[in-house]
Amino acid sequence: MEHRLDHTIALLERTPGALDELLRGLPAEWTDANEGGDSWGPREIVAHLAHADRTDWMVRIRHLLDVGETQPFPPFDRLGQREAMQGKSLPEVLEDFTAARAASLDDLRALNLSLADLQRRGTHPTFGSVTLSQLLATWAAHDLTHLHQISRVMAHQYREAVGPWTQFLGVMQCGGHGG
Amino acid sequence: MEHRLDHTIALLERTPGALDELLRGLPAEWTDANEGGDSWGPREIVAHLAHADRTDWMVRIRHLLDVGETQPFPPFDRLGQREAMQGKSLPEVLEDFTAARAASLDDLRALNLSLADLQRRGTHPTFGSVTLSQLLATWAAHDLTHLHQISRVMAHQYREAVGPWTQFLGVMQCGGHGG
Numbered sequence: 001m002e003h004r005l006d007h008t009i010a011l012l013e014r015t016p017g018a019l020d021e022l023l024r025g026l027p028a029e030w031t032d033a034n035e036g037g038d039s040w041g042p043r044e045i046v047a048h049l050a051h052a053d054r055t056d057w058m059v060r061i062r063h064l065l066d067v068g069e070t071q072p073f074p075p076f077d078r079l080g081q082r083e084a085m086q087g088k089s090l091p092e093v094l095e096d097f098t099a100a101r102a103a104s105l106d107d108l109r110a111l112n113l114s115l116a117d118l119q120r121r122g123t124h125p126t127f128g129s130v131t132l133s134q135l136l137a138t139w140a141a142h143d144l145t146h147l148h149q150i151s152r153v154m155a156h157q158y159r160e161a162v163g164p165w166t167q168f169l170g171v172m173q174c175g176g177h178g179g
Numbered sequence: 180m181e182h183r184l185d186h187t188i189a190l191l192e193r194t195p196g197a198l199d200e201l202l203r204g205l206p207a208e209w210t211d212a213n214e215g216g217d218s219w220g221p222r223e224i225v226a227h228l229a230h231a232d233r234t235d236w237m238v239r240i241r242h243l244l245d246v247g248e249t250q251p252f253p254p255f256d257r258l259g260q261r262e263a264m265q266g267k268s269l270p271e272v273l274e275d276f277t278a279a280r281a282a283s284l285d286d287l288r289a290l291n292l293s294l295a296d297l298q299r300r301g302t303h304p305t306f307g308s309v310t311l312s313q314l315l316a317t318w319a320a321h322d323l324t325h326l327h328q329i330s331r332v333m334a335h336q337y338r339e340a341v342g343p344w345t346q347f348l349g350v351m352q353c354g355g356h357g358g
Binding site: 001002003004006007010011014015017018019020021022023025026027029030033124127128130131133134135137138140141142144145147148149151152154155157158160161162163164165167169170171172174 | 190196197198205306323331334348
């Protein structure tokens with residue numbers, strides 16, 4: 001489908017509640033376990049979503065509206081949540097994401113973006129010219145890529161426990177595709 | 180991690196609420212769109228989860244406890260939700276899943292399964308001898324494989340809208356692995 005701002009907002013406003021319902025109160029064996037090595041577990045993924053809401057999405061949107069294509073977006077620290085989540089419990093991280101998302105969406109709505117605004121362009125540091133519409137659609141898809149990651153990381157914890165059923169469970173075959 | 184019944188129940192009891200928070204009130208462009216052809220959209224996936232709770236999981240658990248390995252599990256109709264969801268709105272399908280899951284978990288808890296029970300065996304029609312523990316772990320992982328599928332199907336709707344960001348979004352590279 002075409003990008004629509006109201007569809008993007010509808011999704012963005014639901015993600016914190018969905019993750020809260022899925023994760024709050026689960027044993028740490030589900031919420032803090034990862035896929036090995038330096039990979040992320042659900043608590044870190046939620047902290048990453050909160051960090052991106054505080055430091056990336058609205059910053060890039062304002063940057064695009066302010067300077068257009070003349071300067072690339074400021075860099076985003078993809079590991080910034082490691083510091084931000086230090087000592088935070090899962091409920092604290094979930095509440096932090098809920099608050100960050102609510103603030104972002106208040107700011108987004110206050111911009112009163114028009115259809116013409118959505119076609120304005122900025123410069124991505126890696127792949128160049130992009131539209132505001134593409135940036136907004138990516139914000140929503142970024143929620144989905146991390147929901148996809150959380151379901152995969154959690155399923156990974158039961159990869160031995162399911163025994164021969166592993167062949168029938170698509171999520172167990174998912175290589176991760178880097179996110 | 181090892182399978183633990185309390186960890187499995189903790190996950191199973193959260194899935195309906197998480198899907199309700201994620202999907203209720205979203206435009207049909209998110210909830211009824213699929214990945215093309217005869218593939219499933221989020222509303223059908225939730226109906227499938229409800230159908231499996233009503234006709235498969237507890238049926239197989241009781242079958243295993245009753246007859247052990249002497250007779251394979253009864254067949255499960257993987258497309259049974261098509262009939263069950265006829266004319267049902269997304270809220271109705273979500274409520275149906277919530278009710279079916281609550282009833283399943285009441286029944287499961289009433290069995291008061293012991294650690295010894297979890298090692299009892301049944302016969303899967305395709306791959307033979309399996310334990311009750313594996314069957315229970317698969318019930319939880321089945322929720323996760325369909326959460327994984329829902330996030331992928333929804334992201335698919337924005338595959339054009341995100342423009343060049345598609346290369347940075349893992350979920351856009353996910354082939355589906357059959358589920």
